[in-house]
Amino acid sequence: DQTDQVIDGCVVTVKRYSRDFLLKLAEQCTEVPEGFEITADIAEALMSANSNSRDPQ
């Protein structure tokens, strides 16, 4: 999932991920990230109703 490129004589690792690889990781990440906060007005418009919020409400 990574590609080495030589730039100015140095090997630089470019972090490339194929769509298939990225899709495989999707199911493991169902909870919103820790520290994610969103104001109420935006939350209503943007968040899925069944979102796995860490907020006890």
Place this chain on the structure above:
Amino acid sequence: SSSGAGALARNPHPLENSWTFWFDNPSAKSKQAAWGSSIRPIYTFATVEEFWSIYNNIHHPSKLAVGADFHCFKHKIEPKWEDPICANGGKWTMTFPRGKSDTSWLYTLLAMIGEQFDHGDEICGAVVNVRNRQEKIALWTKNAANEAAQVSIGKQWKEFLDYNDTIGFIFHEDAKKHDRAAKNKYVI
């Protein structure tokens, strides 16, 4: 804890770039006159896992209200013409019937964050505009005058999404001057 989430947190997959989701709320938009005043950064992510944690919990374009704009731009680049990195840029645009852009939007995001474009450095970000009759996805790039880079990006984008209609590239400078009358500079 040996839970799945714990294991993930120990082994996240870092992205080449950090990216920020921005949201322009249609209800806030109508109350505020100045364009751009209701656009807000939602979250900046730097790993594949953080991306999915947000993406899996937010509405996809088909569920967003008409008028909403949802952006994913490289960290520190604002999704505005006035941003110094965007100022000399432009955008490719694809249009979809209302409710039909979800998969293309996801594939656009995955191609960007997974660095699948040969000229990925040229990319600023992407935006989906949800409107009454259609959803539009635009890919913003930096140096509009660099035709070879823009054409390469446009061609690859169409391939990744399996999109067969013609797409056009508009310079932000022209869009500023001529609004909807701005003409495509490149077409593929």
